[in-house]
Amino acid sequence: MPESDPEMSARNITRFWEWGRKIICVGRNYADHALELKNAIPKEPVLFLKPPSAYVKEGSPILLPFYTSNLHHEVELGVVVGKGGTAIPQSSAMEHVAGYVLCLDLTARDVQEECKAKGLPWTLAKAFNTSCPISDFIPKEKIPDPGSVNLWLKVNSVLKQQGSTSQMIFSIPYLISYISEIISLEEGDLILTGTPKGVSSVQEHDELQAGIEDIKHFEVCHEVVFLIGALKVPLQAFPQSVSFSIHTANKSKLLYRHKQNHLTPALLLLSPH
Numbered sequence: 001m002p003e004s005d006p007e008m009s010a011r012n013i014t015r016f017w018e019w020g021r022k023i024i025c026v027g028r029n030y031a032d033h034a035l036e037l038k039n040a041i042p043k044e045p046v047l048f049l050k051p052p053s054a055y056v057k058e059g060s061p062i063l064l065p066f067y068t069s070n071l072h073h074e075v076e077l078g079v080v081v082g083k084g085g086t087a088i089p090q091s092s093a094m095e096h097v098a099g100y101v102l103c104l105d106l107t108a109r110d111v112q113e114e115c116k117a118k119g120l121p122w123t124l125a126k127a128f129n130t131s132c133p134i135s136d137f138i139p140k141e142k143i144p145d146p147g148s149v150n151l152w153l154k155v156n157s158v159l160k161q162q163g164s165t166s167q168m169i170f171s172i173p174y175l176i177s178y179i180s181e182i183i184s185l186e187e188g189d190l191i192l193t194g195t196p197k198g199v200s201s202v203q204e205h206d207e208l209q210a211g212i213e214d215i216k217h218f219e220v221c222h223e224v225v226f227l228i229g230a231l232k233v234p235l236q237a238f239p240q241s242v243s244f245s246i247h248t249a250n251k252s253k254l255l256y257r258h259k260q261n262h263l264t265p266a267l268l269l270l271s272p273h
């Protein structure tokens, strides 16, 4: 894969969500969060993906999937890739970063638990439309030390999550190097670096606010946070008319599968109709 595609380079990195092709997420990257969900501390990064259709910008509504009754917020620092590459060494990894966003990795926790129990992928739990709300683009220069910033999230003004990126098990340069060995990074890709502890359930009409603060330059970045880092996103139900009916298979067969195993796509086909 070429390191830089001239057509891609002409695009505006501050609007990466309009054309970026991948969202690569890191799970269990904060020990206290791994433990709150009763997981072991990982020895290497846990990776999963979201599609670009997961993006939703600050101020737009999050759609609440009808198949979950336990949607969780996870606040994260997102790293926006400015220069692609494969097998990027840790020593030059930060040269590939264009900037950052504050993001949420919304997770249908009940669905994820079932997927985990059955050894199934987490796609339904993590990759639905609007599962990745993002703030405005934050240029790299505004966060001189991304390994030492505070992230916080409030639900209806109540503080739920607070943690420092210094608590990450795998650092940003390590993650860029590790991921790019396996999945070539391209300009406009976003890496979600994991969430600190305090994840909890959100409901329709809840209001989420999140922020980022540079610990070392607290005074300056507190102001920056207020301007660029805050997310304020109302939740609303998936419109009933939305349909996931992507299968044409015989309904009675799907109904049988629904009874046997309600996490199969049959649930999506049959559920609200």
Ligand SMILES: O=C(O)/C=C/C(=O)CC(=O)C(=O)O
Pocket: 026, 027, 028, 029, 030, 033, 037, 039, 074, 105, 107, 193, 194, 195
């Ligand atoms: O392993 C689990 O039970 C859940 C993991 C996550 O959802 C983790 C993340 O996405 C994260 O740590 O950021």
